[in-house]
Amino acid sequence: MSNDVLVVAEIRDGALKKISLEMLGEGRNIADQLGGDVQAVALGHGVADVATTLAHYGAQKIFVADDPSLENYTAEGYTNVLANLVKQTRPALVLLGATTAGKDLAPRLAARLAVGLASDCTGFAVQDGEVLMTRPIYAGKAIATIKEAGRPYMATIRPNIFAAPEADTSRAAEVENIPADAGEIRAKVLEMIMEAGERVELTEADIVVSGGRGLKAPEHFALIEELADVLGAAVGASRATVDAGWKDHSYQVGQTGKVVTPTLYIACGISGAIQHLAGMKTSKYIVAVNKDPEAPIFKVADYGIVGDLFKVVPVLAEEFKKMKAEG
Ligand SMILES: Cc1cc2nc3c(=O)[nH]c(=O)nc-3n(C[C@H](O)[C@H](O)[C@H](O)COP(=O)(O)OP(=O)(O)OC[C@H]3O[C@@H](n4cnc5c(N)ncnc54)[C@H](O)[C@@H]3O)c2cc1C
Incomplete structure (x- = not known):
């Protein structure tokens, strides 16, 4: 040995x-x-x-x-x-x-x-x-x-x-x-389908912007995507939104989803259930946007914004856009 x-x-x-x-x-x-x-x-x-x-x-x-x-x-x-x-x-x-x-x-x-x-x-x-x-x-x-x-x-x-x-x-x-002796492979890969529009692989991303049930409807994920685009971030989702069919399971962050450790994790309209935290708690900086000041996500957040995500997220996207334009 x-x-x-x-x-x-x-x-x-x-x-x-x-x-x-x-x-x-x-x-x-x-x-x-x-x-x-x-x-x-x-x-x-x-x-x-x-x-x-x-x-x-x-x-x-x-x-x-x-x-x-x-x-x-x-x-x-x-x-x-x-x-x-x-x-x-x-x-x-x-x-x-x-x-x-x-x-x-x-x-x-x-x-x-x-x-x-x-x-x-x-x-x-x-x-x-x-x-x-x-x-x-x-x-x-x-x-x-x-x-x-x-x-x-x-x-x-x-x-x-x-x-x-x-x-x-x-x-x-x-x-x-070395010998590339794969032996008998009983499962054959017929086709690889890359997810359309996937920006950065969720588990490798330096910044992740995630949306939860606070978004209220699948089409409102556009807000999350817009902020993610400005930041060059990956998009994540809570299980509640995945179970509701708003997002594919490949977006799910948490105990039964993906574990992410980005430098910056922005959780929007996510309550911060223990099973969600299991997938993002080791992020270096956590920012939470939630209208409920008692939401558990604030216990792990480095920065918390208590407010309506429908107002806060577009402002964040706008401000980051300005910062980027100013270099
Ligand atoms: C075995 C098991 C495994 C699980 N695995 C996972 C997992 O891998 N990942 C995961 O995420 N969950 C997982 N769950 C589910 C988990 O327990 C929660 O139910 C789920 O994370 C809740 O998702 P959510 O935060 O989006 O929704 P909710 O808990 O409903 O929270 C929505 C939040 O949005 C806020 N909100 C509402 N409107 C607005 C607004 N306009 N502006 C701002 N904030 C607003 C509310 O205050 C609330 O805090 C698992 C559960 C079990 C039992």
């Missing part, structure tokens, strides 16, 4: 997702403390350029599995390739993103390897050669420190928690092509 940390890079449309860089940064910290290297594995088709970028961001060794059968993510195919790699290279820790694909892949890979998995981690420490992982539990009400029973340790990392390292284009790394 080595002391290396293996980062499973996440790739979309041939480019690395931001979480891959964040994992390399934290992976490097952990590997330094363990006395090992940070390595990365890229799966896909035509991913040679990605290997170069991984090296720029600090990967010391890169494994590439390049095959048409891996072009689209499938849990079965990716698990087969990764399980073989981990069995052969025996890293100390395997890191994946706590993204939609990572949440699907990591448990299957952990089960295949018969190891534990700490999901949605927000912190790591190394003590006496062992990796301790911290993660929020009970919808963010408590923080657990987890020590897995045996190596390789496995964890998924919450996006936007760790800083991506600076790129150094002079860095090069050893690249090893």
Whole structure:
């Protein structure tokens, strides 16, 4: 068993997702403390350029599995390739993103390897050669420190928690092509449908503007979208609006939706139920717009505006527009 940390890079449309860089940064910290290297594995088709970028961001060794059968993510195919790699290279820790694909892949890979998995981690420490992982539990009400029973340790990392390292284009790394043996894939990807008009991926966005039942009708999400457009933000939604069919589930923030950690989260007409907070409480700055001064969202908000969102949100959009115009 080595002391290396293996980062499973996440790739979309041939480019690395931001979480891959964040994992390399934290992976490097952990590997330094363990006395090992940070390595990365890229799966896909035509991913040679990605290997170069991984090296720029600090990967010391890169494994590439390049095959048409891996072009689209499938849990079965990716698990087969990764399980073989981990069995052969025996890293100390395997890191994946706590993204939609990572949440699907990591448990299957952990089960295949018969190891534990700490999901949605927000912190790591190394003590006496062992990796301790911290993660929020009970919808963010408590923080657990987890020590897995045996190596390789496995964890998924919450996006936007760790800083991506600076790129150094002079860095090069050893690249090893590994067998892209996806095995039998029983689920076939027939079509990928990208959401129309999606600005920024919700879990990766630096700013998120979310709407709740206070919007009163689906068409009023236009207010949220306008503010999001001005800020270059992603749009989120509470479950009440998703359940009402105003927004697709992919917009839902919370315990049964997506977990976001943007620099700025603006909640408009959202009461702040514990299940919603579970998805956004770790945002760096929270702004709440709600007409009820007793709304629980104000307990977690850094800035609160008590008022009618139909008046406040257009003013915010207008003021931000002016600020941007003034540079
Ligand atoms: C197992 C489980 C899982 C759940 N998972 C999630 C989840 O993942 N995400 C999630 O969001 N919820 C989740 N919920 C639901 C959650 O408990 C709440 O019901 C939901 O978050 C409420 O959504 P809301 O804040 O939009 O609506 P409400 O609670 O109805 O709040 C609407 C808010 O809008 C304000 N308002 C009304 N009019 C205006 C106005 N004109 N201007 C300003 N403010 C106004 C009101 O004061 C109120 O605070 C879950 C529940 C369960 C039981």
